[in-house]
Amino acid sequence: MLGLSALLLFVMGILAGIVNAAVGSGSLLTLPVLLALGVPPGVAVRTNTIGMSFATIASVLGFRKEIAAEKRHLAPLSLTTIVCASAGSILLLLSPSSALDIVVPILIIVALALVIGQPYLTAWLNKRREADPGTQTGPVGEAYESPWLVAPMGAAAVYGGYFTAAQGVLYMGILGIATSRSMKDVNPVKNLMQLYVNATAAIVYLVAFVFFDAHVWWVGVVILAVGGMIGGYVGSHVAKRLPNSVLRATIVVVALVALVRQFV
Numbered sequence: 001m002l003g004l005s006a007l008l009l010f011v012m013g014i015l016a017g018i019v020n021a022a023v024g025s026g027s028l029l030t031l032p033v034l035l036a037l038g039v040p041p042g043v044a045v046r047t048n049t050i051g052m053s054f055a056t057i058a059s060v061l062g063f064r065k066e067i068a069a070e071k072r073h074l075a076p077l078s079l080t081t082i083v084c085a086s087a088g089s090i091l092l093l094l095s096p097s098s099a100l101d102i103v104v105p106i107l108i109i110v111a112l113a114l115v116i117g118q119p120y121l122t123a124w125l126n127k128r129r130e131a132d133p134g135t136q137t138g139p140v141g142e143a144y145e146s147p148w149l150v151a152p153m154g155a156a157a158v159y160g161g162y163f164t165a166a167q168g169v170l171y172m173g174i175l176g177i178a179t180s181r182s183m184k185d186v187n188p189v190k191n192l193m194q195l196y197v198n199a200t201a202a203i204v205y206l207v208a209f210v211f212f213d214a215h216v217w218w219v220g221v222v223i224l225a226v227g228g229m230i231g232g233y234v235g236s237h238v239a240k241r242l243p244n245s246v247l248r249a250t251i252v253v254v255a256l257v258a259l260v261r262q263f264v
Contacts (some may be wrong), residue, residue, distance in 0.1 A: 017231020053226025058232030088161025111166030149178035
């Protein structure tokens with residue numbers, strides 16, 4: 001049984017890496033599986049965050065040229081994202097397990113709503129972009145330094161540090177609205193911010209594991225790390241060619257099954 005569970009988690013890790021690289025929300029494939037396997041919510045979130053950090057590393061490597069073109073404008077956004085992700089991950093550690101039993105299913109429902117609404121957000125952003133004849137494409141540049149972008153990204157990073165699932169959808173929406181650029185243009189920086197959030201939260205959880213006995217399922221971390229790295233690197237190159245409707249439907253089905261498992 002453990003072998004089948006490990007295989008399922010590995011496959012979901014690969015798919016989550018692909019989804020994260022393309023649109024975000026890949027943790028809605030892996031986190032529900034951890035919960036369905038009986039891993040307590042707090043342990044599941046920490047395990048998922050540490051394991052999927054490796055997927056975001058692979059995604060960023062796949063977008064390294066695009067990120068390099070924006071690098072000199074990203075310092076305020078990066079610093080804010082790291083600080084706020086730290087706050088979110090510490091908040092998770094301070095949350096009692098009894099509260100997480102209620103909060104995590106609610107957050108999964110919120111994340112599902114974000115995933116389902118993502119096509120409508122993308123369509124609205126594209127329509128807004130097409131309506132502006134002066135809209136540019138390519139590197140975004142100084143727009144990443146705007147307080148109107150940095151502040152909401154900080155708030156989203158608190159959520160990302162606390163829960164991780166569907167954080168990429170939030171980042172894509174904020175980056176797209178604040179820069180008036182397409183999803184393709186802001187996706188590389190979205191992946192970089194996901195890496196900062198996941199890596200920051202992972203470091204906080206590692207410190208908590210060593211010094212405060214905050215449990216992590218390390219077998220799950222290894223499985224997700226290997227699967228996520230495969231999916232993340234592949235996803236950065238080919239995920240944009242896959243039907244988003246198929247990826248989204250898979251996320252919704254897996255998350256709904258996990259919700260049923262939590263409440264039954």
